Amino acid sequence: MGDYADLPGVRTWYETEDGPGDPLVLLHGGFCTNETWGAQRADLAAAHRVLLPERRAHGHTPDVAGPLTYQDMADDTVAFLETVVGGPAHLVGWSDGGVVALLVALARPDLVRRAVVVGATFRPAGEAFADPGMLDAMTPGSADMEFFREMYEAVSPDGAGHWPVVAAKVLDMWRTQPALTERELGRIAAPVLVVSGDDDLMTLEHTTALYRALPDARLAVLPGASHLVPLEKPGLLNGLILDHLAERGPVETMMPVRRAGG
Secondary structure (H helix, E strand, C coil): CEEEEEEEHHHHHEEECCCCCCCCEEEECCCHHHHHHCHHHHHHHHEEEEEECCCCCCCCCCCCCCCHHHHHHHHHHHHHHHHCCCCCCCEEEHHHHHHHHHHHHHHHHHEEEEEEEEEECCCCCHHHHCCCCCHHCCCCCHHHHHHHHHHHHHHHCCCCCHHHHHHHHHHHHHHHHCCHHHHCCCCCCCCCCEEEEEECCCCCCHHHHHHCCCEEEEEEEEECCCCHHHCCCCCHHHHHHHHHHHCCCCCCCCCCCEEEEE
């Protein structure tokens, strides 16, 4: 089921899956729509009330004048949590959605119970991407962008002709954002599961730095997977997400090292 929420920043499209348990908000990746969560919705809704907003300039949600920023999308998500969810929720973000989840958890810890970030970055592409040069080949009309362009054109209220504008905005954002420091990440209180494919778009070194900077984090590197972990390993990922969200209290292991004395 889908509907619009009139948020202060943008009229936002969202869908819901009415399951039991705490609310869970799924935050899709850049250039994507809720369609890409198809392999997660049923499994996660078996244990949670799942809400799926489409961010500004993505899917059914219109673009807004000016540049696209992670901070604006995080502010939209805060408004969504306050207005539609009505309180704190778990956040699961993939790629750009993971960045948004981190920013929300940093700014509004009262609204985030637990978080999962999949293929996320905390620094711009040049510092995080395994192949930073890939952005130079990604133009609105390039073959690499055809999948995203077709997804956008199928549902965007701004029309197919607006695609080059949105594509340019996202690529510009990736070149300079996000710009979080390890010190800022260290202020995130929510327990965070950091997930990556072993051949992800983000370097494993960057993913490990993210994991180490978060004070209450777990790390999962999925074998035989790329940046498209939710599509390639849905069963494994869904189980990891549900296990993390079901945790109560601190992690207890038989031989703690990083968590010793925590």
